[in-house]
Amino acid sequence: MPKDYVLYIHGVNTREERESPNYADELITLVAEQTDGLGLEVVPLPLYWGDVNRAEEERLLSRFRASKIWNKMWFRGFRELQMLQFAGDAALYISRYIGSKVVKTLREQAIEGVNGQPGFNQLEPGDRLHLVTHSMGTVILFDVLFAARWDQPDIPAYREAQEIRNAIFGLEPHTDLGVRLASIHTMGSPVAIFSLMNVVSGPDQERGVAELSWEQRVRVATHDVTPQLQKLLANLGGRLPWLNYIHPGDPVAYPLDPLIFDLVDGERRHLEVEDILATRNDLFGSVIDLAFDQTEFALLNGGTAHNSYFSNPGVAAHIAGAVKAAARQG
Template sequence: MTDHIIFIHGVNTRETGVTPTYADDLIKQLYRKNEALDNPLDLNMIPLYWGDVGKEDEAALLQSYQRSPLWKKMNFTGIRSNQLLQFTGDLALYISRFDGIKVIERLRLQAIAGLQQQGGTGPRPGDRLHLVTHSMGTIILFDALFSARWDPAKTSDYQGVEQIREAIFGLGAQPGQGLPLCSIHTLGSPISIFSLIMIKNGNGIMESMPNTHDITPRLQQMLAALYTILGRKLSWRNYIHPDDPVAYPLEDLLYSMIDPQQLLLDINDILTQEPGLLDPLLNTQLVGEVAEIALFGGNAHNSYWTNELVASAIFETLHQTSQLDDQNAPMQQPPDLTA
């Protein structure tokens, strides 16, 4: 059995060359840990790359800014031209239907190519899928897998998202087919902020979402199907660097939003390093302006790819998953989510 690990980066990631390199350090650490096992796992690493999809559109927008007579009189033009434009531009372009489809299609083709590396035959019965998503990459992947805005009735002739969903157990029209998703690892993820779109009538933030962005029904459907076939909860690890202003806790939010009975998910927030002695100073108003600049220029947000604790936690989950598959018999019925 093969463990297929798909990696997806966040916004403001620009690389040159055909093969993406942003996850190389993490992948090397995972391979080293695997080689130390008496019975190594069969690992298939699949890093996806979408960072240059909106490059031309963002360049055209920057040129329009630079034509303004005020541009040279503005402060922080370097940050505005690079980190800020790419950070917010990537997000804005993905939200648009046109560029969103370009991103999805890029990821779909790369995932297909990666999954077929195993002798050219694609995934085999018993194979497992794991997701390692960074920053905005989490939002993109969850939007593609679970959001109602990509349902066939809303996407006209484009069926790429449906093809992705058909490949994952519990998401397609044939719920008993596809690769089972066995673990999720979110690195520096802002996905909790997107729960704000669930607010309705001021009566609580967990009542419902707009139909076009609702991820909860399909996510619950997949989790119930996974529990039925695997007889265990889905492992979800959320990694947070204390200096990363984009990373937020997920544990309480996801339980209340998706799994209030804690039947389907095993969620843990993991701090990748302990706060420093001077960290309380970072929460004062005095350094607020500096912190805003550090949001786009600091190293904390990209540190997960080289962090030993992150690599160890991911590999431990991979190893435990393989052991649990050998021990647990599948259940006959999913738990009742409405009880």
């Protein structure tokens, strides 16, 4: 029987504590409640990279605290925890050193198995993959799968990045091997902001040219995901469902429609993108109740909204719906 692998990858926790390795447990349980008894074999694969950056950020924090004026700064708790974790994780991942450590961590978990469950080394014909990414985890996973910076054989983690890509059907260099991607689910994702890394400066920008040429991407824009993402979508054929969950009180979440089509040069025939506004209690429609009243929202408490997706039955309903739809299509 074909398996449906649901791969979870967390982002940055904007509350006081970092994500724990069991961050996805509640959402996994909610999805299982809606898929059990249907004759489906759903295999959750939660990946965890949250402790990779800890030492570097703690070292930086110790330097801040050594400042003579640090104790006079406002919002020290916010600066030391939420702000440092979010901005710090983003900056560190972009670096080759920490980025490579994250890629190696993801490879070990995804390919060799997570918590004793069979990993991608147990793939069989007909198996399907559903990606569920949160926050910075979207940026990280897209970077590993599509960015040109992992195409250079002389960089750290090149081999690990290629092994991850080889596990996905439609990705180069072995486009006919691996598990087929069946759906994408992004929760509280800032991937729209990171698309600014592809913007061209100078006269081209003034004329409205927002992307580099293919040759320029290969030589210069090593963080650009456009070429490889385009190829994957073309190789998959059909239309890939992409659900982007947004809580209006989540300061990290941004809409993807129509922006995401800019990342694939306006190609719409291979993507079915929907931004799901998480505000009310219609669990089976296009909006989701995340039990958070926007009138009580304050910016410094935005972490409540940003981390609420993992405990919401509506999000789970949509993920389970995508799994069931993929199984029906075969």
